[in-house]
Amino acid sequence: MDQGEDFVVANNLDDLVNKMNELVDNSLLNKDEIKKQIEARDRELDNLFTKDLQVTALRGSRFYRGDRLIRTAKPHKILDPKNGPLIAVKLNIISRKTLGGLQTNLSGQVLNSDGCVIKGLYAAGETAGFGGGGVHGYRALEGSFLGGCLFTGKIVGENIRTS
Amino acid sequence: MGFDVIVVGAGLAGLTATAEIADGGKKVLLLDQEPETSIGGQAWWSFGGLFLIDSPEQRKMGIKDSKELAYQDWMGSAGFDRLYDEDYWAKxxxxxxxxxxxxxxxxxxxxxxxxxxxxxxxxERGGYLADGHGNSVPRFHIVWGTGPAIVEAFEKRIRTQIDQGLVTYLPRHRVDQLLIENGAAVGVKGSILEPSNAKRGEKSSRTVIDDFTYKSPTIVISSGGIGANFDLIRKNWPERLGSSPQNMISGVPDHVDGRMLEISEKTGARIVNRDRMWHYTEGIKNHSPVWTEHGIRILPGPSSLWFDAEGNRFQAPNFPGFDTLGTLETIMKTGYDYSWFILTQKIIEKEFALSGSEQNPDLTGKSYKRLLERLKKWSARSCSSIYGSR
Structure with missing residues (x-):
């Protein structure tokens, strides 16, 4: 069993890129090109101005105590060996949620294609797109999926309880 | 035996609805196709993050939030553009x-x-303009005890209501049809599945041993989404996100099959916004899978460098944790269905959290001591023990 089959580790970038290519069984990655891009990014750590927005974002997030504590590493050069071995992670698309669903009114009653209530039929949770058939629209802010199950479940429950 | 209400699906929404209804003294029949071990559904596996606005936790961390700011962020992310139709109730x-x-x-x-x-x-830090996508401030409140603690709070209420005779919970009861007469719900028909020893989240058999019909004037559908149904995901995949991924891993158990959506539609219910979905781009394969194609999402901090399959660093704001769907679109438009992080040991020690209750035993087990130990150890641990551990 390979515990971390999507991870590769190496002490230098050349080895890392070789291992990355091996992992996906192709030769799409070019060491020199990757090196050039990381060196350019690393150089920005000595530049108080910087136009690399990720470096700006790192500096910004260090203003937040929570990030400094457990979320954002002190900005450092990726290719400086004193920052430990290099790691690459192959990232896959991972399925999760539908944001659409059964269209419901504010009581959680399911509607038909004419927009009329189907009497006695309610929907809650992801089936109802977490409310109304798509409370998140195109994109979510996170923390709103569990919360959407709780909220729609509560609203539907209260409406049925008092009806 | 008569029931005032039938609830289809014993995930978090179904449990919440059931508990609230039975609190008023109404009799509820709670049905689910899975065995009792999977009560709580997908929510049990979650990291337990909840969106709260201007909470005491935020204030203690020096975060200034308000309903107005949250409204701006939500609407900026949602981009509702079907206001007179599919988004009418959603907004x-x-x-x-x-x-x-x-x-x-x-x-x-x-x-x-x-x-x-x-x-x-x-x-979801955004990375566009102030009124565009993303959270202007931190709002992700992690439940002490993660997903299982939320499920437990509602399961406890329901167990009490079962004892009081208010709730009847029948696992292994799969609803196949909603009964509608003269435009009104009257009951459900379905199949009783054979008993199953499947542990929580594991795939259970679909062998039918009997059928059932239950009548009730009120039915709640809380059967979850389509996350484990790759065919349906590909079918509904919108063009704006590029082509659908050939290879995917699954962030949810097999039972998240979307069956009831189709069944509801057949009886006249309207499905809207089916082209809108939420999938993550930072999936790694679970080395001890519970469900089919079991993947885990890395909840990455912002420092890792992100490259496409050909080794080009992504443009702003495709940084870790900024814009999930924007990055999904960017990846899919490369023509490949995977991408790369390159990072250092220092970054992995500080920034890699794995989503999911089972990946975070200290938070899930409500152990401050274990959590502090983990935080301390992060700096001392070798990276192999971090990604090799659960």
């Missing part, structure tokens, strides 16, 4: 939800015994 639900998250939500959950981890997380 109103969004407004109601923002009120809930700013006012009642935290107190209600605390009254059920739910507590929050003091460090509020900053998810």
């Amino acid at each position: 109103q639900w969004a407004e109601a939800y923002l009120d809930f998250a700013a006012d009642e939500k935290r107190d209600w959950l605390r009254s059920l015994g739910i507590k929050f981890f003091p460090v509020v997380g900053w998810a």
